[in-house]
Amino acid sequence: MRSIQSRLTLLFFSITLAAVGVVYFYVAPSLETNLRNQRLSALAVSAAQFSGPLQHALGSSVSKPVVDRQVRQAADRASLRVTLLGISRGTLGLATYTIADSQAVGGVSKLRFGVAEAAARTSHSATGTEAGPGGQVGEAAQPLFFRNKPARVAVFSAPLTDVASNGALIRRRIQEAGAIALLLAILAGYAVSRALSLRVKRLEQTAGRVAAGDFSARFPVDSEDELGQLARALDDMQHQLADLLPGRVPGADPGRGARRRDPPPVRRPGAPAGRSPGSAGHRPAGPEPAGGRLAGASPGANRPLGAGQGGGVGVHPRALPAFLPPAASAAPGADLDGLRS
Secondary structure, X not given: OOOHHHHHHHHHXXXXXXXXXXXXXXXXXXXXXXXXHHHHHHHHHHHHHHOOHHHHHOOOOOOHHHHHHHHHHHHHHHOOEEEEEEEEEEOOEEEEEEEEEOOOOOOHHHOOOHHHHHHHHHOOOEEEEEEEOOEEEEEEEEEEXXXXXXXXXXXXXXXXXXXXXXXXXHHHHHHHHHHHHHHHHHHHHHHHHHHHHHHHHHHHHHHHHHHOOOOOOOOXXXXXXXXXXXXXXXXXXXXXXXHHOOOOOOOOOOOOOOOOOOOOOOOOOOOOOOOOOOOOOOOOOOOOOOOOHHHHOOHHHHOOOOOOHHXXXXXXXXXXXXXXXXXXXXXXXXXXXXXXX
């Protein structure tokens, strides 16, 4: 994970995986909940709309066949399952019991119909779900009043298997789309990171050539983004280095630096301009004194270099003629008489 290419690919994959996870674990359940709530709202509207004929089934004078027929008619109109429940109030509190059912066979009688008790207690319609033999069942309870009191409760119910199947279908589609998105994210991340890494590699190779002394190398400026601006800055720096070090040649050893130049010789006071004392071909005017070049030197020339007048400091080594060997200039106190030979 040290390369930019691997890190960018992993970043693209992580972002896509996080987005797919949010959609799968948050959006899909909330969407299924919204579908369930919409279905319960539709049940509540149907209960309020088709429970009117059941109002005539109230009273002890109505026979059981008439009540059953009215319940089945309401169920046919609403295309739902309708259950009519009575309300009993005793020492144990409010309870409901089944009077008629549009589908006596089918397992509905095994349901508790908790929404019926809620509607009887609050005198308002109520909705809810409970687990049935075939899955979740949606219920909408509508209270029926007799003498301004809830006397019966009509429950309109329908299975929510279609909502569950739709939710499962949505989650399956999210999984499929997420797998495709992750694959595309890996490919896109690899392509983008590879393009960036290649541009960085070109800059690195050019910098290596410049470091080796090849000032003919140019940094490629192929865009106006941050890498392009960096390449332009490096190219400007390369031009300045080429101007400062004109003696460098392609392939030169980077450890040698610029060409070494000898320091200019020191000219003694009174020496003529042009050739410096001690340089090749220099001869003082007039005949050469007997005994060699040092014969005409000052009387103090034969004394040790480190001794001056009264034991003071002698001639500075840099003021010596250039033909003297290094030992004479490096060793203070050396005797010049040994140089005559």
